[in-house]
Amino acid sequence: MIRAISSFWARHQRKISPYLFVAPFFILFAVFLVYPVIYSFILSFYDARGLGARTFAGLENYRELLIDPRFRKAVVNTTYYAAGSVFFLSPLALLLALALNTAWLKLKGLFRVAFFIPVITSEVVVAVMFTLVFEQDYGLLNALLRSIGLDPIPWLRSPAWAMPSIILLGVWIWAGLNALYFLAGLQNIDQEYYEAAAIDGANSLQLFRYITVPLLKPVILFVVIQAIVGSYQLFTQPWILTSGGPQDATLTVTMYLYLQAFRFFNLGYASAIGYALVVIILTLSLIQLIGFGTFRREDA
Amino acid sequence: MKAARWTLVWLLVFLIAFPIVATAQTLEFWGFADNRNKWYEAMAEEFKKIYPNVTINIRSFPYEEMHNRLLTALVAGIGAPDIADVEISRMGQFVKGGEVGFVPLNNLIGDEINNLYTGAATAPWTWQEQIYGIGNELNAVLMFYRWDLYENAGLTGPGSTWEEFIENGKKLASTGVKALAINDQGWEYWWIIASAGDGFFDSEGNVAADNAFGRKVMQLLYDMLHVHEVAMFAPLDTAYYGAMQAGDFAVHMGAPWYQGFMKDNAASLEGKWKMQPLPVFADGTGAPTATHGGTGTVITKQSKHADIAWEFIKFANLTVEGTLRAFDMANLFPTYTPAWTDERLYRTDDYFSGQRPAQIISEVAPLIPPLNNSPYWPEVTDAFTRLVVTPVLQQTTDIDRAFADFRREVDRIIR
Numbered sequence: 001m002i003r004a005i006s007s008f009w010a011r012h013q014r015k016i017s018p019y020l021f022v023a024p025f026f027i028l029f030a031v032f033l034v035y036p037v038i039y040s041f042i043l044s045f046y047d048a049r050g051l052g053a054r055t056f057a058g059l060e061n062y063r064e065l066l067i068d069p070r071f072r073k074a075v076v077n078t079t080y081y082a083a084g085s086v087f088f089l090s091p092l093a094l095l096l097a098l099a100l101n102t103a104w105l106k107l108k109g110l111f112r113v114a115f116f117i118p119v120i121t122s123e124v125v126v127a128v129m130f131t132l133v134f135e136q137d138y139g140l141l142n143a144l145l146r147s148i149g150l151d152p153i154p155w156l157r158s159p160a161w162a163m164p165s166i167i168l169l170g171v172w173i174w175a176g177l178n179a180l181y182f183l184a185g186l187q188n189i190d191q192e193y194y195e196a197a198a199i200d201g202a203n204s205l206q207l208f209r210y211i212t213v214p215l216l217k218p219v220i221l222f223v224v225i226q227a228i229v230g231s232y233q234l235f236t237q238p239w240i241l242t243s244g245g246p247q248d249a250t251l252t253v254t255m256y257l258y259l260q261a262f263r264f265f266n267l268g269y270a271s272a273i274g275y276a277l278v279v280i281i282l283t284l285s286l287i288q289l290i291g292f293g294t295f296r297r298e299d300a
Numbered sequence: 301m302k303a304a305r306w307t308l309v310w311l312l313v314f315l316i317a318f319p320i321v322a323t324a325q326t327l328e329f330w331g332f333a334d335n336r337n338k339w340y341e342a343m344a345e346e347f348k349k350i351y352p353n354v355t356i357n358i359r360s361f362p363y364e365e366m367h368n369r370l371l372t373a374l375v376a377g378i379g380a381p382d383i384a385d386v387e388i389s390r391m392g393q394f395v396k397g398g399e400v401g402f403v404p405l406n407n408l409i410g411d412e413i414n415n416l417y418t419g420a421a422t423a424p425w426t427w428q429e430q431i432y433g434i435g436n437e438l439n440a441v442l443m444f445y446r447w448d449l450y451e452n453a454g455l456t457g458p459g460s461t462w463e464e465f466i467e468n469g470k471k472l473a474s475t476g477v478k479a480l481a482i483n484d485q486g487w488e489y490w491w492i493i494a495s496a497g498d499g500f501f502d503s504e505g506n507v508a509a510d511n512a513f514g515r516k517v518m519q520l521l522y523d524m525l526h527v528h529e530v531a532m533f534a535p536l537d538t539a540y541y542g543a544m545q546a547g548d549f550a551v552h553m554g555a556p557w558y559q560g561f562m563k564d565n566a567a568s569l570e571g572k573w574k575m576q577p578l579p580v581f582a583d584g585t586g587a588p589t590a591t592h593g594g595t596g597t598v599i600t601k602q603s604k605h606a607d608i609a610w611e612f613i614k615f616a617n618l619t620v621e622g623t624l625r626a627f628d629m630a631n632l633f634p635t636y637t638p639a640w641t642d643e644r645l646y647r648t649d650d651y652f653s654g655q656r657p658a659q660i661i662s663e664v665a666p667l668i669p670p671l672n673n674s675p676y677w678p679e680v681t682d683a684f685t686r687l688v689v690t691p692v693l694q695q696t697t698d699i700d701r702a703f704a705d706f707r708r709e710v711d712r713i714i715r
Contacts, residue, residue, distance in 0.1 A: 050397020135539045245485050246690045262368045263678045265393040
């Protein structure tokens with residue numbers, strides 16, 4: 001028996017051993033990623049509340065999703081945040097990068113370090129810190145508003161202001177990092193283009209519109225996709241600042257998933273939310289890739 | 301030959317060591333509350349003196365993480381601890397579905413049930429007459445008030461009815477101090493007052509938050525904020541203690557565990573507080589106390605040592621020494637009634653101006669309205685905050701509409 005195995009090993013060793021070497025990764029990948037992905041897909045077709053027996057429910061969970069006002073609210077909120085990070089945060093980051101890229105700015109190194117600090121700080125720590133920044137009566141931000149004679153804003157308490165507050169926090173965390181991406185892109189643009197255009201009499205707006213933006217397109221694409229995908233996974237900051245309130249104003253899709261799974265113990269429904277999120281993110285990324293012409297052939 | 305000798309030696313070592321290893325038992329305990337974990341650690345040390353072979357391994361996780369881990373381990377069918385602490389508002393989810401992952405304690409408790417204040421010790425962890433957990437904290441809510449601020453306004457205290465509370469509050473407000481700071485992002489004050497009329501669920505398990513009494517309490521909170529102007533919106537999180545120390549408001553309603561929180565977060569106010577039972581309505585409705593918060597200890601069905609786990613729980617929760625230790629370490633007032641006659645419980649408290657908290661608590665304890673738990677507790681309380689408390693107190697909807705929205709949501713949740 002042992003002899004048979006060892007002769008088999010001797011004959012096939014060269015073929016088998018590479019697979020053995022890469023096996024640890026694939027085993028872990030299968031157990032911790034593939035299995036949950038498949039299992040939650042199956043679970044999304046079950047009525048799985050609490051422990052005990054699960055009953056097959058077909059598309060019931062997905063049907064419920066379509067008419068669930070809270071899920072709709074969560075999608076709207078998350079889209080609101082995503083819009084904030086695409087149309088407010090990203091342009092701001094680009095402006096920052098343009099400023100950093102100018103020759104006359106001093107202390108560039110300091111700025112670059114400062115931009116990185118929010119990113120490497122734990123999101124939880126940042127969020128806890130910002131509960132004090134946004135606090136209505138004692139907060140930093142309202143103290144600032146009062147000092148210039150404005151009325152304090154109920155940042156986290158009012159349903160209208162809660163999401164803008166979360167977006168502001170997002171700007172504080174991510175604007176700097178995105179600016180660094182843009183900066184790297186800007187520094188890759190050959191100065192000769194600008195010189196040539198300047199000789200042709202282009203003004204600085206035209207330089208930006210016809211040279212910077214087109215050559216920066218890959219970076220813009222990267223930053224925007226990242227912002228959107230990241231936005232749809234938003235969880236930590238609103239969870240700590242508002243727990244989704246007031247009145248669901250900051251309830252995000254992932255938070256709703258979390259509530260359904262771990263607070264309400266509706267595992268089937270939570271799985272369906274997870275898959276709805278996959279569909280949303282995939283669709284948006286596809287639209288974007290098409291919009292930016294990624295699938296067009298380079299030589300066409 | 302040499303190899304064979306070594307094998308023999310190892311075999312002997314193994315044979316001698318094995319029985320020792322086999323009888324030494326380690327039980328896993330998961331907890332989330334620092335004050336309780338410290339107490340259980342102390343109890344585990346004492347327990348070891350009686351059961352030298354048993355080690356209780358107290359593991360501490362953050363609140364969310366601990367309950368989620370426990371839930372996941374129960375779903376997975378593997379990896380759960382022997383013993384766990386389950387917070388009162390998280391218990392509901394664990395009794396959802398056809399199966400409960402905890403060991404029923406009814407037979408284990410036996411006659412000791414007569415020595416327990418069951419409204420706080422077992423009711424919150426009971427589902428369909430099975431007791432799954434035991435709580436050592438009698439969380440009778442009392443009204444803590446700043447006697448110095450009331451004295452400034454020429455008053456002796458908040459009063460014994462809500463009507464008086466409001467009248468006194470107006471005098472207090474004229475000195476620039478609000479009586480109450482009401483949280484518009486949570487249900488705690490509504491619950492504390494409204495539990496006298498069933499609170500969230502009636503004894504049948506039906507949602508009762510929108511009954512006449514529940515509406516009356518919501519109206520009371522609204523009136524205090526917007527009609528009589530004797531209350532302010534509570535600052536969120538730690539800023540609450542800032543406002544407390546600044547003397548912006550004079551009253552907090554809380555359970556005994558909250559006394560510990562106040563001592564930690566508003567130490568400078570020592571000697572400025574007193575406590576009294578809650579006011580009731582002038583028509584006699586309401587209750588002088590309520591239960592708020594609390595944690596129960598459960599044994600999971602995955603435990604292979606449920607018998608020893610129970611011995612430990614009993615040792616900590618069903619003995620005078622154990623429960624008084626918790627009182628001493630964390631202000632946790634015992635649910636184990638034999639401890640109520642122990643004079644150590646009746647010490648004076650300097651933070652509360654030399655009052656004896658235990659005196660007042662033991663007087664009102666028999667009047668605590670029952671807490672009826674439900675598998676839908678998490679969803680329903682969550683819906684109540686976002687559909688009733690916040691919009692009503694922020695004046696974005698009126699009470700009738702809010703309660704109608706709430707009822708519609710309840711019908712959607714419980715199918």
